[in-house]
Amino acid sequence: MDWKPHAAALAAKAAHPGSDWWAPIRETPRHLLVERWFTPGPCGWTAVDGPSQEEVWATAAYSDTTLVTRIGPVHADHAAPGRTVTGLPTSSSTLPGLVVTMLRHGRLTPGVRLLDLATGSGYSAALACHRLGDGLVTTLDIDPYLTQAAAERLARIGRHPKAVTADADRELPGVYDRIVSMVSVPRIPTPWLTALAPGGRLVTTITGTGLIITADKTDDGGATGRVEWDRASFMATRAGEDYPPALxxxxxxxxxxxxxxxxxxxxxxxxxxxxxxxxxxxxxxxxxxxxxxxxxxxxxxxxxxxxxxxxxxxxxxxxxxxxxxxxxxxxxxxxxxxxxxxxxxxxGELPVYGAKVTITPDGGTTLSRGGWATTL
The missing domain is CATH 3.30.160.690 (Bacterial toxin RNase RnlA/LsoA, N repeated domain)
Structure with missing residues (x-):
């Protein structure tokens, strides 16, 4: 596949020539990170094999679109092409424009150590490696297959971040200047604050909302920041292979x-x-x-x-x-x-977007704006 014109077109949609993310998008072969995915239909999700349908593969991989790669416990890599699977999406390659939005909020200046939470296909880690260098990027996911497959595919395109299989709600494997999460959380996990270096910055979304939270670590071990005016929604963290059944x-x-x-x-x-x-x-x-x-x-x-x-x-x-x-x-x-x-x-508005965020050292997260406040 001559993927570079497709990647250039994607860069034009998801970034701009003056952006720090223009070159990473143009120079990352996303199709090699997402070889198979699921498409929705009236009876469930159908697996699509990219290498056997090159034009379909190119169109999907270089669209500014989320590609669902896992339904319940079934990864598209392990599903026969054309097979229909039912259930909820549990992993994906997030639309590149949103990946860039989250990384941009992370303020990834040269030399910072990044923890990329929720490896997925490895695309966010690939962009971050291009920007920071492989040695400064750690990518983490709870699913061992996801971290293994992503690490192997990243290596094929010349990217070698540290890939870790671990629960993001538990102790994290290191200290980081930036934590950017491609998975949502109900409130900020205490281990994130512990793993965040003094003055470090975290970026995440809140489960069940469209809210992006950015916060910088404070001297007391907590953090302060705000709800950004951008909006985003990610899958929630999970402890097992699947989410609880629908109601x-x-x-x-x-x-x-x-x-x-x-x-x-x-x-x-x-x-x-x-x-x-x-x-x-x-x-x-x-x-x-x-x-x-x-x-x-x-x-x-x-x-x-x-x-x-x-x-x-x-x-x-x-x-x-x-x-x-x-x-x-x-x-x-x-x-x-x-x-x-x-x-x-x-x-004429609701106070959630633009709200101040205050996080205590134990993860207690309070949003407040204009006399309104709520603690997660």
Whole structure:
């Protein structure tokens, strides 16, 4: 494959000629790091073999797109081409534009020691090696196959970062000037602060939100920073091969139970596409699973589900501007959503983006802005 024109086109989308990341993108053969991946379909995820479909491979690898490489415990490398797999994505090669955004927030100046959390395909480590040099980059993932495969493929393209298999929530193998995480966390793990050098900087996203947090280590062992105005969403950290199963039992209840019925003054909202609202709601009630659909009568529908048994269902007929809401369980999830939507109308914005971040030495993470505050 003549990959260089494709990489140049990707660099034009994900960076610009004056950027520190222009050359790394242009000179990194991403296709050699992602030989197989999954594409979604109506019945699950289908494995695609790049080397056997070179044009498809080039188009996918050099698009500014996330390529899903693992579904549940099944990596695309181990799935027969055309095979359909069901489950949740558990690893991917993140879209290059977002990788660059996270690395840029890390302020990777020459000489800094970087910990790249969540190895995935190894693409973020490859870009970082180009910028810093191999000896200053460590890449870590909980999955031994991912670190092994990435290390082998990185070596083929002449990159040799230190690849470590470990749990990012536990003791980290070294001291670093920068920690940039390509996986989300519910709050800052204490081991990150321990492994961060004095004055070091960490960059991560918060699970279930679109929030990017940047923070610099303080003298007391904590850190201070802010929620960036950029937005991003990554897979959450996991302790095993897969994530917990979807809340299908709660969904079955939410589909049929009448619960408490109210009328909302707002139209039905696809919360996952409303980043400010979604982020604010996730901070207020972490762990909500959102689903959308269409009723038999063509009405717009949305469901909110939680592992504690709380649920909400809202629908809105064609031409209508208000929604009928059904809720049940120990909490009224839709009421929380409406409180946030009212706040947005009252203030013209929500306080999550641009918030100050204060992290205590034990990882306690507080966001605050304009009289609003929450601790993760």
């Amino acid at each position: 299908n039992d709660v969904f079955a209840t939410a589909r049929t139970d009448e619960g408490t019925v109210t009328l909302s003054p707002f139209p039905v909202l696809d919360v996952m596409q409303a980043w400010e609202v979604w982020s604010m709601l996730s901070l207020a009630a972490p762990g909500i699973e959102h689903r959308t659909g269409t009723g038999d009568d063509g009405s717009r529908m949305t469901w909110m589900l939680h592992a504690d048994g709380s649920w909400a269902r809202a629908h809105m007929g064609a031409g209508e501007r208000t929604a009928t809401v059904h809720q049940g369980g120990p909490r009224r999830l839709y009421d929380l959503l409406e409180q946030i939507r009212w706040r947005w109308l009252d203030h």
